[in-house]
Amino acid sequence: PSAIYLKDYQVPSHLIDKTHLHFILHPTKTRVSSDLTIRKNPDADTKSNELILHGQDIDLQSVSIDGRQLDDRDYQLEAECLRIANVPEQFVLSVVGLIAPADNTSLEGLYKSQSMYCTQCEAEGFRKITYFLDRPDVLSEFTTTVVADKTEFPVLLSNGNPIKSGSLDDNMHFVTWHDPFPKPAYLFALVGGDLECIQDSFTTTSGRAIDLKIYVEEKDLDKCDHAMASLKSSMRWDEDVYGREYDLDIFMIVAVDDFNMGAMENKGLNIFNTSCVLAKAETTTDAGFQRVEAVVAHEYFHNWSGNRVTCRDWFQLSLKEGFTVFRDAEFSADMGSRTVKRVEDAKLLRAMQFAEDAGPLAHPVQPASFIEISNFYTLTVYEKGAEVVRMIHTLLGAEAFRQGSDLYFERNDGKAATIEDFVSSMEEAGGRDLSKFMSWYHQAGTPKLAVTADYNSSSREYALTFNQTCPTTPECDSEDKKPYLIPVAMGLLGSNGPLSLVPETDVDFSLSKNDTHCVLELTQPQHRVVFKDINAPPVPSLMRGFSAPVRLQFDYSPDDLITLMTQDDDGFTRWDACQQLCVSVIHEVEASLQQGKEPSVDSRLSDAARALITNQNLDPAMVALMLTLPSEGYLAEIATTANIDTIHSAREIVRNHLAASLKTEFAERFDSLPYFPEYEANAVQIAVRSLKNCCLGYLVATADAVWLERAMTQYRTATNMTDQSAALSVLALSPDSKAVDYSVSALSEFYQQWQSEALVVNQWFSVQAMQPGEEAVDRIRSLMQHEAFNINNPNKVRALIGAFANNNPVCFHNSDGSGYRLLAEVVKKLNATNPQIAARMLGPLTKWRKYDSKRQELMQAELNSIKQTVGLSKDVFEVISKSLA
Ligand code: HT7
Ligand code: ZN
Numbered sequence: 017p018s019a020i021y022l023k024d025y026q027v028p029s030h031l032i033d034k035t036h037l038h039f040i041l042h043p044t045k046t047r048v049s050s051d052l053t054i055r056k057n058p059d060a061d062t063k064s065n066e067l068i069l070h071g072q073d074i075d076l077q078s079v080s081i082d083g084r085q086l087d088d089r090d091y092q093l094e095a096e097c098l099r100i101a102n103v104p105e106q107f108v109l110s111v112v113g114l115i116a117p118a119d120n121t122s123l124e125g126l127y128k129s130q131s132m133y134c135t136q137c138e139a140e141g142f143r144k145i146t147y148f149l150d151r152p153d154v155l156s157e158f159t160t161t162v163v164a165d166k167t168e169f170p171v172l173l174s175n176g177n178p179i180k181s182g183s184l185d186d187n188m189h190f191v192t193w194h195d196p197f198p199k200p201a202y203l204f205a206l207v208g209g210d211l212e213c214i215q216d217s218f219t220t221t222s223g224r225a226i227d228l229k230i231y232v233e234e235k236d237l238d239k240c241d242h243a244m245a246s247l248k249s250s251m252r253w254d255e256d257v258y259g260r261e262y263d264l265d266i267f268m269i270v271a272v273d274d275f276n277m278g279a280m281e282n283k284g285l286n287i288f289n290t291s292c293v294l295a296k297a298e299t300t301t302d303a304g305f306q307r308v309e310a311v312v313a314h315e316y317f318h319n320w321s322g323n324r325v326t327c328r329d330w331f332q333l334s335l336k337e338g339f340t341v342f343r344d345a346e347f348s349a350d351m352g353s354r355t356v357k358r359v360e361d362a363k364l365l366r367a368m369q370f371a372e373d374a375g376p377l378a379h380p381v382q383p384a385s386f387i388e389i390s391n392f393y394t395l396t397v398y399e400k401g402a403e404v405v406r407m408i409h410t411l412l413g414a415e416a417f418r419q420g421s422d423l424y425f426e427r428n429d430g431k432a433a434t435i436e437d438f439v440s441s442m443e444e445a446g447g448r449d450l451s452k453f454m455s456w457y458h459q460a461g462t463p464k465l466a467v468t469a470d471y472n473s474s475s476r477e478y479a480l481t482f483n484q485t486c487p488t489t490p491e492c493d494s495e496d497k498k499p500y501l502i503p504v505a506m507g508l509l510g511s512n513g514p515l516s517l518v519p520e521t522d523v524d525f526s527l528s529k530n531d532t533h534c535v536l537e538l539t540q541p542q543h544r545v546v547f548k549d550i551n552a553p554p555v556p557s558l559m560r561g562f563s564a565p566v567r568l569q570f571d572y573s574p575d576d577l578i579t580l581m582t583q584d585d586d587g588f589t590r591w592d593a594c595q596q597l598c599v600s601v602i603h604e605v606e607a608s609l610q611q612g613k614e615p616s617v618d619s620r621l622s623d624a625a626r627a628l629i630t631n632q633n634l635d636p637a638m639v640a641l642m643l644t645l646p647s648e649g650y651l652a653e654i655a656t657t658a659n660i661d662t663i664h665s666a667r668e669i670v671r672n673h674l675a676a677s678l679k680t681e682f683a684e685r686f687d688s689l690p691y692f693p694e695y696e697a698n699a700v701q702i703a704v705r706s707l708k709n710c711c712l713g714y715l716v717a718t719a720d721a722v723w724l725e726r727a728m729t730q731y732r733t734a735t736n737m738t739d740q741s742a743a744l745s746v747l748a749l750s751p752d753s754k755a756v757d758y759s760v761s762a763l764s765e766f767y768q769q770w771q772s773e774a775l776v777v778n779q780w781f782s783v784q785a786m787q788p789g790e791e792a793v794d795r796i797r798s799l800m801q802h803e804a805f806n807i808n809n810p811n812k813v814r815a816l817i818g819a820f821a822n823n824n825p826v827c828f829h830n831s832d833g834s835g836y837r838l839l840a841e842v843v844k845k846l847n848a849t850n851p852q853i854a855a856r857m858l859g860p861l862t863k864w865r866k867y868d869s870k871r872q873e874l875m876q877a878e879l880n881s882i883k884q885t886v887g888l889s890k891d892v893f894e895v896i897s898k899s900l901a
Pocket of ligand 1: 136138139278279281314337393852
C-alpha cells in the first residue's frame with residue numbers, strides 16, 4: 017500500500033450535479049442503480065476525457081451513458097475503480113451493481129446490523145455501495161428510493177425529506193427521499209428496518225417547525241428521552257451561541273448495535289451506536305448520560321461544521337472534527353460544570369493524546385500524508401484539533417471568534433473548505449495575522465514549556481523565563497521545528513491572594529480581572545517576562561484553564577502546590593496542582609521501591625486530601641476529581657521508561673495510605689452526602705454521586721469488613737446504574753482476598769439481572785477485563801467464548817479486549833507476554849473481518865518503546881507476527897509499519 021500526500025491534491029476531473037439512487041434491499045444481492053448527472057469540471061487541470069470512479073466489492077451489472085449501454089471495451093474494471101475513457105462534456109451515467117450487505121463485516125458501506133440495513137460512508141464507504149467520485153469535494157444533490165419487504169422493513173429512511181412512498185407487488189414497498197442540500201457521498205445514509213420511534217418537534221428562531229425522530233428497536237423505546245432532550249438543547253444552543261439554525265424539515269437519529277465509532281452526522285439522518293444514544297437511569301451510568309448528551313450535540317453541530325461547510329479533502333478532517341469537538345465541549349460546559357468538563361478534557365488529552373503525539377504514529381492536526389484515512393480519526397485530529405480552535409478563541413476573544421465563525425460559514429456555505437479557509441476567516445474577524453499560529457496544525461508532537469523564575473528583592477521584580485521546545489516526531493526533527501504561538505493564561509499568588517500584574521516584556525499580552533490575570537502570547541523559543549512591584553516571591557499560577565496543550569515544567573515545591581490548590585481562583589489550576597502533588601508523592605514512593613527502601617507517603621498529601629474531603633464549600637465533583645489519583649496510564653505516559661509494576665505498586669501504596677489515614681473523614685463524607693431517589697442526570701446529582709462513589713472506593717480499599725458489606729448493600733439496593741456499577745467495580749477490582757466472595761456474587765448477579773441489555777453486559781465484560789490476577793488472560797479467553805460475546809460487534813471487542821489492553825496494564829504487560837499474544841490473536845482475526853477495528857485495537861502494542869527491553873522484544877515480536885498475516889489490510893499495515901519504523 018502506498019501513501020497519499022496533501023501536496024498532491026488536485027481538483028476533481030468531473031462534477032456530479034445530481035445523484036439518483038434506487039435500492040432493492042436484499043441480504044446478499046442488494047440491487048443498486050444509480051443515475052449520475054455528470055459534467056467536466058471547468059477548474060480541472062487535466063485535458064483528458066477519462067472518468068475514473070471509485071468502487072469496491074460491487075458486482076457490476078451494467079453501465080450506460082445517456083441511455084446507451086456500454087460494453088466492456090468501453091470501460092475498464094479494476095479492483096478499486098471503474099475507468100471510462102472518452103466521456104462527453106456532460107452526460108448521465110447509469111450504473112447497476114449488486115452488493116451483499118449481510119456479508120459486509122467491515123461495517124463500512126451498506127451492511128446489516130442484526131436485522132436492520134444501515135450505512136456508514138465516512139470516510140470512503142460510499143464506494144462500497146456504488147461507483148462514484150467518492151471524495152469530499154464532489155458535492156451532489158441526492159434523490160434516493162429504497163425498496164424492501166413491507167413486513168420485514170416497514171421503515172425505510174434516507175437523507176433529506178420524504179417525497180413519495182407507496183406499495184409495490186409481492187408485499188414490497190418503497191420510499192423516495194430528496195435532500196436539497198448538495199453533499200459529498202460520505203454524508204449519504206440509508207436505513208431499512210423494523211423500528212419504532214419517539215417523536216418531538218423544535219421551533220427554530222425564525223419560526224420553522226422541525227420534526228424530530230429517534231428510531232430504535234421497540235425494546236429500547238424507553239431509553240430515548242435523554243437523547244431527545246439533548247438534541248433540543250443542542251439545537252437551541254447552536255442558535256444562541258453560533259447563530260446556526262437547522263435547515264431541513266426533519267431531523268432523524270437511528271440507533272444501531274454494530275457500529276465502528278460513536279455516531280455519524282449524515283445529513284438529516286444521523287446514525288448512532290446504541291451506546292451513544294440510549295440512556296435510562298437503571299441501565300446507564302452518569303458518564304453514559306453525559307456521553308449521550310455530548311455525542312448527540314456533536315453530531316447535530318456537524319450540520320453546519322462539516323455538512324453545510326464540508327472538507328476539501330481528508331487532510332482537512334480536523335476542520336470539521338476539531339471545530340465540532342470544541343463546539344460540543346463548550347456546549348457540555350454550558351449544560352453542566354465548566355471546570356469539571358475542562359479538567360476531564362485535559363485529563364484525556366494529557367494521558368492519551370500526549371502519548372499518541374510522543375509515539376510512532378504521531379501526526380500533525382493537519383496530516384501531510386496517510387495510507388488509510390480511517391487511521392486518522394485520532395485524538396490528535398479530534399481533541400488536539402479542538403484545543404487548537406480553543407487557542408484561537410482565547411487569542412481573539414469570544415466576540416471576534418464568533419464574527420470569524422459567522423464569516424467562515426457565510427463564505428464557505430455549500431462548499432468544501434480547508435483549515436486555511438477557517439483560519440483566514442478568524443484572521444480577518446480578529447484583525448490579526450495568525451501565520452505564527454499555524455505550527456499547531458502543521459507539526460506533530462507536544463511542545464514542552466519549561467519555565468524558571470527569579471526574584472530580585474531590591475528591584476522588587478519577579479521574572480519568568482519561558483523556554484519552548486518540541487521533541488522529534490516522525491515527520492520532523494526537533495531542531496527543524498518552528499516555534500509555536502503559545503497563549504499562557506496566568507496570574508501570581510502572593511501571601512494575601514492574587515497580585516496585580518505589571519508586566520514589562522516584548523511579549524504581547526492582555527490583562528483582565530482587575531489586572532490579576534493575563535494571557536501572554538509566546539512566539540519565540542525563549543522569552544523573559546518581568547513583573548514589577550512584587551514585594552515577595554509569589555507562586556505563579558500558569559496555564560490557567562489549560563490554555564495550551566503543552567507539557568508545562570516548573571519546579572514547584574509541595575508547599576507551592578498546596579498554595580495553588582487552595583488559593584488559586586482557577587479551577588483547572590487547582591486540580592492540576594493537586595495532581596502534581598500526587599505525582600510527586602507517587603514518584604517518591606516508586607523511587608523507594610526501586611531502591612529497596614521502605615516507602616513513606618508525604619503527610620502533606622493526606623493533610624491536603626483531608627482538607628478537601630471535609631470542605632463542604634467546594635463542588636463535590638471537583639473534590640472527587642482532585643481525590644482521584646493520576647491513572648497508571650498517565651503515570652506511564654510521563655515516565656521515560658514505564659515500569660508498570662512499580663507504577664502500580666506505588667500508586668496502590670499511596671491510595672491505601674490515604675484510605676487508611678482518612679477513613680473516618682471518607683466515611684463521614686460518604687454518609688453525609690444525599691441519596692437522590694428520583695434520578696436525574698444533572699450537574700448537582702452527578703457531582704454528589706461522583707464524590708460518594710469516590711469515598712466508597714477509598715473505604716473499600718481499607719478492606720474493612722463493614723465497608724465491603726456496605727458496598728455489597730449499595731450494589732444490591734441501588735436504583736440507578738451509576739451507584740450499582742460503582743459498587744460492582746470497587747468490589748471486583750479490589751486486590752484484597754476478603755473482597756473475592758463479594759466480587760464473585762456481584763458479578764454473577766449482575767449478569768443474571770442484565771443479560772438482556774447488551775450495553776449493560778458490555779460493562780460486565782469491561783469490569784472483568786480490568787480485574788487483577790495472574791489468571792487474567794485465561795479469564796479474557798474464556799469470556800471470549802461466552803454466549804454474550806461476539807467478535808463482530810465492535811462494542812463487545814472494545815468492552816472486553818480494549819478494556820483489558822488499555823485499562824489493565826499490570827496483566828496486559830505480564831512479562832510472560834501472554835497479554836500481548838492475546839491482543840495479537842484478536843487483531844489477526846479482526847484484520848480479516850473489520851480492518852478499522854483491527855487497526856484501532858493495535859494501539860497498545862504500538863507503544864512498545866515505552867517499556868523495558870524484554871517487553872519491547874515481546875511486543876515487537878507480536879507486531880512482526882501480525883505483519884506476516886496473509887491478506888493484511890491497509891489499515892493494519894499502516895499502523896504496524898509506522899510503529900516498527
Ligand atoms: N464523523 C464521524 C466519523 C465516523 C467514522 C469514521 C471512520 C469510520 C467509521 C466512522 N463512523 C463515524 C464521527 C464524528 O466525528 O462525528
Ligand atoms: Zn465529528
